[in-house]
Amino acid sequence: MQLPDLSGFTSALQFFVACIGAYLFALWIAMIVWTFRDSRSRSRDIFTQVLSVALVIVFNLPGLLLYLILRPRETLAEKYERELAGEAMLQDIEERQVCPVCHHKISPDFIVCPNCHTKLHKKCDHCERILNLKWNVCPYCGETQGTPVVGRTITTPPPPPARLPTRQPVPLPSPETPKAIPPSPQPAEGQS
Ligand SMILES: [Zn+2]
Ligand SMILES: [Zn+2]
Numbered sequence: 001m002q003l004p005d006l007s008g009f010t011s012a013l014q015f016f017v018a019c020i021g022a023y024l025f026a027l028w029i030a031m032i033v034w035t036f037r038d039s040r041s042r043s044r045d046i047f048t049q050v051l052s053v054a055l056v057i058v059f060n061l062p063g064l065l066l067y068l069i070l071r072p073r074e075t076l077a078e079k080y081e082r083e084l085a086g087e088a089m090l091q092d093i094e095e096r097q098v099c100p101v102c103h104h105k106i107s108p109d110f111i112v113c114p115n116c117h118t119k120l121h122k123k124c125d126h127c128e129r130i131l132n133l134k135w136n137v138c139p140y141c142g143e144t145q146g147t148p149v150v151g152r153t154i155t156t157p158p159p160p161p162a163r164l165p166t167r168q169p170v171p172l173p174s175p176e177t178p179k180a181i182p183p184s185p186q187p188a189e190g191q192s
Contacts, residue, residue: 031056031064042072 032053039052052071055063074082099106104115109130111121121130126143136145 028056028060031061035064035067039067039071041075041077044076 035056036049036053039049043049052067055067057063059066097106097108098104099113099115099118099120101118102113102116104113106113106120109121111123111130112119119133122133122145123129124131124138124141124143125146127138127141129138129140131138131145137143138145
C-alpha cells in the first residue's frame with residue numbers, strides 16, 4: 001500500500017494555518033491598540049483605561065464586545081462640545097431672546113411683544129433709541145426720561161413750612177383775685 005505524498009499538502013496547510021494565526025494575532029494587537037485609544041478618548045481615569053485594555057487582552061473578541069457595551073457613551077471631545085453648546089444656550093436665555101411673559105421669540109429691539117403686547121422696551125424722548133424700561137436716563141444722549149416707570153414713585157421731601165415770627169404772649173399781671181372769704185361758721189344761736 002502506498003501512501004499518497006502528503007508532504008506538499010501538509011506544508012501548504014501549515015502555511016495556511018500560520019497565515020491565519022498571524023492574521024488573528026495582528027487582529028488581537030489591533031483590537032488592543034484600538035481599545036487603548038478609544039478608552040483614552042472617553043475617560044481620563046487610568047484605572048478605566050487599564051481595565052478596558054485588559055478586558056480585550058484576556059477575552060479577545062468577546063472582551064472587545066464587552067468593552068463596546070460598557071464604554072462611556074460619549075468621548076471627552078463630544079462631552080466638551082455638548083457642554084459648550086449648553087453654555088451657549090444658557091447665554092441665549094440670559095440675553096432674553098424670548099418674551100418674559102409668553103416666551104414668544106422676540107428681537108432685542110422690540111418695544112412690545114407681538115404676541116401678548118407686553119411692553120418690553122421704551123423709546124428715548126429725545127433721540128428715539130430703544131431703552132430698557134428701568135432706565136430713567138438715556139445712555140445715548142443723556143436725556144432724562146420724563147415718563148416714570150410704573151411702580152416707581154419719585155419721593156421728594158415736602159418743603160419745610162415757613163416759620164412765622166411768633167410773639168411770645170406777655171403774661172399780664174394777674175389782678176388780685178379776691179380772696180375767697182371762707183364762710184365763717186355762724187355761731188349757731190343757742191336754741192332752747
Ligand atoms: Zn409675549
Ligand atoms: Zn436719547
